[in-house]
Amino acid sequence: MVPLFQSSPEPYDLRNFTVLLVEDSPYMQSLTSEMLKLFGIGDIIKCDDAKEAIDLLTITHARRSSRHVDKVDIVLTDWLMPGGSGAELIQWIRNHEATDIRFLPIVVISGYTTEKLTYKTRDMGINELLVKPISGKLLASRICSVIDTPRPFIQTQDYFGPDRRRQDMDFPGEDRRSQDPNIVKHEI
């Protein structure tokens, strides 16, 4: 008899997923794309820089009523690209008025290992950061993290993106935050 509720983790079927891969290096673009295919990702759209990615997202958004246009599910982007950087792409996505764009999960893949970059990308509203060199385990873990733990989005005067706290930890005392009239919860 098949139990009604599964208690053990299940392998993901990713064939219905569309990943937008933004990477200027042909070598890395090809490698990352092949790795995603091995994971079972159904469709991988490749762009060489932020400008191309923005054009593509604009077009897919405009055609979203078409059943033949696959909506992008996850954005994987390099950070530094000559024709338009990851920062420009992230800002464009998080400032977009359409909800199917501004809430897009974003994973930055970067060769920079500085703490400064980690904070900067986090404060721009990315979901995950993957520091090169890339590996199967690292890439898989970032994709699964985006799927498994979709953090609520926070909107303030100077930030829009996933909740930067990764854990909702217990704390002693009353939850005074929920009483604050300045905190407004919405379901989307």
Next chain:
Amino acid sequence: MPEESENAVKILKPKYNLLKNKTGARININNPGFIEEEKIKAADALIAGLCEGSGEKLEEQIKVLTELWKNIQELPDDTQRKEKTQEIFTIAHEIKDISSLCSYNLIAHFAESLRDYIAETSINLKNQRIIIQAHINALSTVLKHNISDETDAVAEELKSKVKIAIDKYR
């Protein structure tokens, strides 16, 4: 309904985990899923396969970098040299990516140093050119003598020379 103040913090929580739905996860949607180990191993095998030929790729890129640098120095004016700087950055960035992926750590060290230096400078001043030349000389030496051990005495000397150039001429 009271108006939200402009200092309001909005918490926007999705009703459904749409990505999880797409994976075909069964009823207990709160369980974490995974990508099968054999797929991850296949991805790592792909990297290993690519790395087998990476020595030649790196050699080619370092030669392109050397030639580019030579051409830049022969350009007649600073404006043209400045425009070409981006190409050095791009090639250094790619060399760094490939070499760190395939454990050519010494090449990755110099390529990263060059990339980061280019990012923060123009190449119009003589001092800056000395620093760039030191990097390219180091990369060429590593390639020519096939220095793989980054703790090797020769490797340490090369790193030291580049560091001296940066400290002296920055």
